Amino acid sequence: MTMSVEQLWSLPETALVGAYAEARRRYAEKKFERDTQRARLEWMRAKLFVNTQGNVTERKMAVDVSEELARKGQEVREMTRDLDMLKVDVDVIDTMIGLRGAHGAPAVHADEAAEKPAEPEGE
Numbered sequence: 001m002t003m004s005v006e007q008l009w010s011l012p013e014t015a016l017v018g019a020y021a022e023a024r025r026r027y028a029e030k031k032f033e034r035d036t037q038r039a040r041l042e043w044m045r046a047k048l049f050v051n052t053q054g055n056v057t058e059r060k061m062a063v064d065v066s067e068e069l070a071r072k073g074q075e076v077r078e079m080t081r082d083l084d085m086l087k088v089d090v091d092v093i094d095t096m097i098g099l100r101g102a103h104g105a106p107a108v109h110a111d112e113a114a115e116k117p118a119e120p121e122g123e
Helices: 005-009 013-052 056-064 067-100 110-115
Strands: none
Touching: 005 067, 013 067, 056 110
């Protein structure tokens, strides 16, 4: 996180919500990137397993000892750690918003707003 908890606490509500939105965006981008790399790793494992000669045990051993797959697996683990750190940032900002009571107006769906009859003024 680029800001300390004290700095977050002193931010106005609009800036705090903006920081929350930015942190969520970064988290979503990194999660997509990590999930894509994880899927590529699984695809590479499956491809190696299918293309290797021998029985099932020998194929599994070939997949397990592959240096390239081990390197990719380490990259995915590092991406997961970074993603966890971003999630901590999001959670800290969310907690800060909750502590300050910046809940905003309750969400009203357009359908519900259109169905409600207008109340006459003066009652």
